[in-house]
Structure formats: structure tokens, C-alpha cells
Amino acid sequence: MNFPADLKYTDKDEWARVDAPGSVAWIGITAHAVEQLSDLVFLDLPEVGKDIQQGEVFGEIESVKAVADLYAPVTGEVLERNDALIEDLSILKSDPYGKGWMLKIRMEKVSEQDGLLSPAAYQKSVNDRSAGH
């Protein structure tokens, strides 16, 4: 599985794309996360204007057999929410990094991006966790 080079990741299977000036981030979940879930049924995301905190739960994604918490990769305020994704979860299967974005965040602490994982480090995290099964 290839993880896009221009994104940063967390070991909770989230990705973040930070805009060049560094104050806006687009976030979502990786193809690996989507693969674990199967049969997606529901996505719960916070409203525009709400604040999210790095490392804390900001929403939920639900399949028939499981609910997974979504953990914020960065801290900030929700500027936009991808309602089209909420209506059609199949986008996550086809384009999790593009049209499958979940939230656009105004980052409160730009330096947080330095603590996120590179594509290679994320790949290792995925491998380590898969080996445990």
C-alpha cells in the first residue's frame, strides 16, 4: 500500500495535509484504516466552528460490526466539513486522500506538524501493528 508523499500521518491512521503557509490543514483517514473497517455505514464529524484537540477523539466512523474513534492529528478550529463524504462513504474507498478529506482545520499550533509521522514512518507503524495479529 502506498501512502502519499505529501501527507503526514499518525499511528491512529489519520493523515494531514498542511498548506504551504502552514496554518490550514486538511485531515482524513488512510486507506489502511478504511481497509480495516469494511461495510461503512455512518460518519460522525463535528460542525463548522467546533474546536478539535490533537490526540483527542473528534468523531466516529461506523461499520456494521464496529465503531472506530477518529483522533485529531492537529489542534484547531473546524473551517469546513466534507458533507459530500458524509452522504457517500464509498468515496473513502476510492479516494481517501483527495475527495475523502474529512475536515479543514485552522491550525492553532503550526509546530504540531513536526510531531506527525512521515510516509515511511507511518508505513513502519502499519507493519508493526499488522505483525501483532
Next chain:
Amino acid sequence: MRYSAITPSDRQKMLERIGCKSVDELLQSVPAAMRTRRMPEIRGPLPEASLLAELDEGKVPAPKVALVGGGLYNHFISATVNSLAARSEWVTSYTPYQPEVSQGTLRMYYEFQTYVSMLTGQEMANGGMYDGSTACVEAVLMARRLRPKAKRVLVSKALNPEYRRVLATYLQFQEVDVVEMPLDHSTGTTNMPADAGADDVIAVVLQSPNWLGVLESTANIAPSAFRIVVVTEALSMALVKPPAADVVCGEMQSLGIPVQLGGPTAGFFATAKKHIRSMPGRLVGRTLDRNGIEAFCITLATREQFIRREKATSNICTSSGLMCLRSAIHISLMGRKGLEEAARMSARAARAFLAVLEELGLKRVYSGTFFNEFVVDCSARPALGARLEAAGFLLGIPLDKHGHPHHRLIALTELDYARMPAIIKELKAHAHAA
């Protein structure tokens, strides 16, 4: 022993196949120090006829007339309900986790959900809870999940005292303040505080008809409040729509479930569609099978304990299946017209009996509108209740232990409507002997 289907020769064959000489070898994994030393002291075994004879000998005759409610009501249940609900496919079947072999149960739950939605006027209902008291608690817990920053629950003083105590039990560890909303002593309705809609209020909890039998309204509660209306006399919903609320919950016992000392019964829980993912309890949905045939299954199970575990909306697992079935059959049999008739009879019986009590000089305590239950002050005839009780006639529930000496909470149903002349005759006979 009774109920065993294994013979001694079967046992031999099985042990040989397993490779053991005795069943005791199969218990080797239990260390000797942990084994039971002595036989428990338990009376038995008793064969069937002996057991039934013993029960028969110990029976105490039931009261001949029992105008007793207080949250559980003696309503008519047809022999048809009992017969259908006794079918082993209903009684002995398991929770419907395998939909292909439990379509009967699943369709029944969908019917129950629909009937509760119709009765309460709410968009959505679940497949039942243990009883009314725990349904009420679950409503408050749901409100808390939806309003995590709020701290106070406003609870009517006229919520059934059993329910209030259960609510207090659950909330004692939750760092929540339970604030009692006082009664208007003239009408018997709840005095709603002006700040019911404040941000720090989790929910406002009212019962209607309330524990004193009086109908309540939510009209004066601020629209921003989370209103929980509890109904313990479910038949009232056939005539009187529950007040507008965010959750309507309570007790289904009045509809097809025998009183059984208060258990098992079935709680009901109904709310708006938007709260669906916060709702506790089982939900059954309609879908299709892989051949396009209509099929039903448990859905949104991700909220339930067996998947969500510590993040579940509730820990509820086994709830009230067979009691929900009884309600569904009863409601189907009565239909709208039958339920309305039974409700009118209950209400009329209560008013007819009250009229006779008033002739005897006993006064109704509260002036608010009632359905089939009311409180009378018996101080004009203080010996009447006891004399009636000695003759097997229960004149309601004495409220002495609730701080109201001489008050009695009296309920009537369509079964009392059916024998009203005899009831009145009995009452008058003892009243005039005073």
C-alpha cells in the same frame, strides 16, 4: 435426574470415547483446594405433584377487589394473548442474533417499536427495556451524554417514588445534582422552575399521569430544555397523547403484561430520529436478504455492549423479549378502537367510583385532571380502609408512609368497570357498618 437425556450406558460410551473412567476425571482442572467440600443445604428434590400440593397448601386467597395502581395496573388480558405467547417458538427461542432463524422475534420487535412510536407520538422507539424505572434512568443518562457539560437534573416530586429512588441510585456516582421540582398542592401538578431551559440543566423529568394520578403538561417548559416524560399507565396514551417531549419512556405493563409483583415487565423508550445513535437498547430494522426478500435484523448494534463494550450507550443485553411480544399481541388484538374503549372504561370507572366516595363524604385531594387514578382524603371515615381490607377489598394504596395520613391512591380499570355494581355494593355495605 429430571431433565437429563443421558442414560448410564450413554455415560459409559461417552467416557470411553473421551478416554476417562469417570466424570470426576473431567473435573481435574479444578484444584482440590478449590473444590466444594460439603453438599449445599437445599430442600428437594420434589416431584411435580408433591411440589404443586405444597404450593397449593401455602396459597393465601387474593383480595376480591383491589383498586391498587401506583405504577402497575390490573388490566384485562385476553386468553388469546396467553395462548399465543405460550408457544414454545416464542418462549424458548434465543435473542435474534442469527436473523435467518429468528425472523419471528425480529418482526415482533419491529411491531413493538412501531406500536410504541404510535402510542407516544415519537418518531422512533427501541425494542424494550427492563421496566419503566430503568427506562427513565436510561433517558436521563442519554440526556447526560448529549449535554456533557450540564450538571443538574430537575425531577418532579410527582414522579413515582420507586422510579425516583432508582434514579437516585444510578446518579449518585455521576456528579450530578438531582433537584426536586415541587408540587402544587392544590392541583397535584408539578411547579416548573423558570430556569428549566438553562445550559446547566441536563433534563427535566416529569410523569404523566403522575404518581398522584394527575395529568401533567410540558407547555410551560422552555423549548431549550431536554424534556423527559415518563408514563407508567400506558393505556392512558390511547386517549391522551403524552405531552411534547424529547423522550417519552415508561412502563408497558398495562398493555398485555400481568402485574407479577412488578417483574418481569417491559420498559419502553421513544425519542426523535436525530437521537438514534445515542439511544440505548436493542433496535430491529427492516432490510432485504441477498435474494431481495424482506428481512429484519438487529441494527445499529455498534451502540450495544457486545460491540462497543465500554463505550456502549448502555450495558443492557437481555431485556424483555417475551413481555414485548405480549404487548404487541395485546395491542394488535385490541386495536385502536379496543384500546380507546378500554381506556374510556377505565376513566369512567374511576369517576363512577369517585362519585360514590364523595357521596360517603370522602374528598378528592387534588383538582388536576386525572385519567384512572386519584387521591382521596379518608379522614371523614378513618376506619373504612381497614375494615374493607379485612374483607378482602383494597381501597387503593394508603399514603401514610409517604407522609400523607388518611390519603389513599385509588386506581380503577376496565375490569372494575365490568363489575362496578358489585364493587359499589360491597363498598357501601362496609361504609354503612361504620
Next chain:
Amino acid sequence: MRTPLESVIFHRAAADKEWLRVCSADAHQDSIDLDLPLRDDGLGGMQQVGEVEVVRHYTRLSTLNWDIDRGLYPLGSCTMKHNPRLHEAVAADPAYAAAHPEWPPQFLAQHHCIMRELAQDLAQLSGFEQVSLLPAAGAHGELTAVFMIRAFHLAHGQKDRNVFLIPDSAHGTNPASAAMCGFKCVQVTSGKDGILRLEDIREHLNDRLAAIMITNPNTLGVFEEEFSKIADAVHAAGGLVYMDGANFNAAMGVFQPGRIGADVMHFNLHKTFTTPHGGGGPGSGPIGFNRNLAPFAPASGDPRSIGPVKSWLGQWGMFIRAWVYIKTLGAAGLKEVTEDAILNANYIRKRLEHVLNLPVTTPTLHEVVFNDKNLPNKVITLDLAKRLIDYGFHPPTVYFPIHVQGALMIEPTETESLDELDRFCDAVEAVVAEAATDPAHLKLAPHTTPVSRVDEVKAAKDLDLVFKSTENA
């Protein structure tokens, strides 16, 4: 002969159909005006069906269910044993069914006597000093115990004891119950042999520990031989021991949880004591506890009582059934129940140990867990389960316990005959053989039921929980 596939009853409802009249009209009472704010919404669209159609409907629906009277339900930890008819007859007697808790005590003397004896018998069986009959189901009993544990620690000034240790093999209600009381659930992992050992929990033995929740025998059917050792260590660290009594069918006459270190345990009357499952309830979950927890119990009379967790007295209708069961069998009979339950499960284990994969080979008691490892052609536990239906069996529990991948948990109980056990094992062998010879057919099972595999994704996405008549739409 095929019964039509009956949909929900609303398709039969119409405004002009018959309804059941309760009693004759009484002119005097009918002349009374009802000063009530009557609803005007047509009772939400409810109509009538008529008695004949009601009977036909609920009879047809019932035929769509499997039930224990018809055949085996080898569901692990559910203890689906025979439900005696005698119990139903006694419970239906109006003397017991119509009793009201607000009647004066002289009318309820026999009822209270029966409840007292039931509580005593449960205490005798389990080795606990006292029993509260109040909780409405097993999970409710767990919650009651969790509240008592919280109250205990608070009474001892230990408000920071916030951790519940819960094995990975635990039933979902365990962490759900603990979380409902605000405890933090910390998962502990059993060893490869399926046994939880003291060393597995040692790091958690500190002043944050509130309690450990253990099922014994555990959900693999394995007896937790270090139970007492763990209990002693937990007690020494200031914690309490809760035992999940779902598997009590393996305990009677063999061991007594209240004497080997448990402080509190819940019973499932609808498992061990055969009150019927009713398609999802009612259950009944009394709890046994020892003197250290007694003041905190509901209705203890002590000011430290947690208070009631349910209205009234509990599930009386289930108490009388369980009481009849215990009186029918007596102590010796209940010991035989446990012995035969263990015999039957071990027989199945022996017959299937080379047919399915046995992930844990430690000796088991009344239930056994296999899994789908090594099945050919990507046939999984779910497929096995669904195909067993075509052979005339309700599937075993699947995908639980969750720490065993593809688990298939089998508990026959003691009321199954050798013939039924053999038929079941034959069916499992046949299905496993099909995995090699005809996997495509297997994976689409069941083929013989009125509905086949259900679209659960659609059920969750297109939520349809309440009937909407197209007429009223």
C-alpha cells in the same frame, strides 16, 4: 408444507376491521363525561386487525423462529437448556401472575417465602453469605455489583480507586457495566493456555485498583486455577473480586465462588436456572455477595446501601420458575446438572478436536472454543455457522471471545441426549468436508430458511425501524 412468509402485522390492519370487546356496556358509567384532553391524531395511525388474523399472524411468525424445544442451541455461555413446562404452568397461576407489590403483606406471604428460599438456595449453591434478587438481568446484576464496589471504596475513603481489570476474554457487558459507573477499564491478557495468572495482573496491583472482573470457568471453558491466588493478591492490594456467573452451570457441586475468593457474583436465572430466553428476555440477574459488601447492597437496610437498581422486588415471574427448578432437582440433582454439562461438552470436544482447530488445548469444562484456522478455500466461521442451519442446528456463538480469531464457542448443556450430540458433530464434520468440496455453496448458506443472509449494511444505512403506511405517507 410451506407456511407463507408473514410480514409485519400492519399490512393486515384496516380501520373497519373487528376489535376485541372487553365487557358489556354499562349505561350508568357511560353517561359520565370524560373531561380529558383527548388526542386527535388517530393514535398515530393505529388501526384494527381482528382476532382471527391476529392468531394466524403470531402463529405464522412463531414458525419462523428456531427454539430449544425443537433442537439444540449450542451457544457458548448462554446455557440453552430445556425449559420445563411445569415452570410455565406455575408462573401462569393467577395467584402468582396477578400479585401486586402494593398489596398488604398478608396477601404476599407465600411469595415472600418463596423469594427467601430462592435467595438462600442460591447462597448455598454459590458459597456467598447473602443474595439480592433485585437485578433484572445479568448485565444489571453486574452493574449493581459495580455500584456496590464503588460505594465500598468511597466508604473506605478510597475515591481514587478507579481501575477495573477486565480480561480480554470477557463478555462485552463487563466493560460496559464498569464504564457506566465511571470506572476506567484496563484489559489484561491471559496466557496462551487460556488461564489468567497472577503475573499477568501484577503490574496493576496498586492503590488505583478498584476490582478485577473474572468469569470462571472463563469464556474458553477453562477453569481459572489461579483464581484464589489472584483474589488474594487483589485483596491485599485493596481491591475487590467480581465474578461473572454466566458459566455457573459448570460450578454446581464442584466449586463455590463465594468461598474461593470472589466478593460478589451475578447469577443468570435465564441460563443456569432455565428460565426461558423468550427471544431476548426477560432475564433475571440476582447477585451473591459476602459480608464485606453486604451493607452496600440494595435494600440492605444500612444507610450505606446503594439503593434500588430497579422498581419493586425484581423479576418475580422468573423467581418462581427458578424456585420450582431448584426444588425439583435438589442439591444432588444440580450437581448432576453440572457433571452432565461438563460430560456433554467434553464429548463434543473429543469428537471435533481433529475436525476443527482447537486454539487452546487446556482442559475445558462445560464449553469449548474452536476456530476456523486451516479451513480451506477461505471458508470462515460465519460460513460454518450459517451452513449448520441447513443441517437443522442453531449456530454456536461466533466471534466470541474476541481474543480468539474466528471463534466458534460451543456449549451443549446437560439436557442434550447423546443422539443429538452425535447428530451435531456429524453435521459439523459434514460442513467442514463441504469447505473442501463445495465452498461456493457453503458460503451462500443458509439455503433452507425462509430468508437467507441479510443485508446488514442496508439495515444500518437505510434505517427503517418503524412501519410507515404508504397510505399515510
